[in-house]
Amino acid sequence: MSHIQIAVVGAAGRMGRMLIQAIQARSANARLVAATEHPASPFIGQDAGEVAGVGKLGVAISPEAESAFRPGVVVIDFTLPAATLAHLELATRHQAAMVIGTTGIDAAGVQAIGQAATSIPIVFAPNFSVGVNLMFRLVAEAAKALGEMVDIEIIEAHHRHKVDAPSGTALGIGKAIASALDRNLQEVAVYGREGHTGARDRQTIGFATVRGGDIVGDHTALFAGEGERLEITHRASSRMTFAQGAVRAALWVADQKAGLFDMGHILGFKTSQG
Template identity: 50%
Template structure:
């Protein structure tokens, strides 16, 4: 009760409980949890009409700059280059692909006007034939204590472009969350993300 903003990095169920508490106490909330179902996301959006909420799968400034860059790259390259996302995290991470990788896939699909439900490919095995041009691949690695790595690859004939973000500690997520908390206090009720916080729209 003695705060202005709640910062939440828990689990989907716990985040919803904290969101209800924030709404009841008229507090703002910053949520960095991933793995929400569509139904849970709808509840978050509905509740955010009553309070101020920043919801982002990744609070890192670098990752959010990467979100903007890959959107622009896709608009230029997607007609001639294949798009693949590779993400790697520690062995203890429970959801896959990561929320950040899924956000990247959504950004890329939206940028090139493709339906991610139809073109997203999450595994390849066996004799599957040639890669379809419209595919967006999202591949997952889980090993050791990797904090978080995300690479977006634009593969063409004769060349490829890759943009990678590597988190070396979790401190950058905490710094981003604090930045979001300071920003959200003065905003109208509604749901925002780190692109809004950083002025990247």
């Protein structure tokens, strides 16, 4: 059986290590072929498998990002926006597929990803959990059914080290709801309330952010009406769920032509790009 070749950038970070663990768990059809870190990392030169706790794999962590990018390789990137956009250029140049889980990428960066996807296959998703991607569908259905009868709030909680807010997943939930209601999220989103705010506008979609401790990721969509409320919640207890989803995406995208995809395609929810 042939193995899908996978590279991990940011291999010594918390997510990078879990990605390597998830790749090794799928060793029957996936193989780690490259791992990189920033040049100042103390893990440069060490075996990526040993750093990840899965034993020696014979893949040394390299300070050269370009070493991860070559035709036939799927690069998984859960780093930082600036690094991801630099990696995107390398992927385009070397015709390597990408799975991007980096959050906090601005509109210009999203546009750059879309442009790169005209020449290489890319899976770009705010969250690679199967449960969260099912949640995107559920909240859209709830929004369609409840319509203008409810106030909608999205509450998310993450660990104290997360640097962007709201989370990409929370924004994904908001986009799913806004799309179902034919609203423009940029126009109706409310990201904070303080002081005398006046009565709530039912057209708005509110976001509340919690940061603390080691919370992996909690997301709730609250549909509050008169006399009842519906809450749809997903709680992640381990980052491994994201790593497993990303590896699943890597195995899927390896067989695709150029295009921009998300987890909805991998799970069979979508058939067209975008």
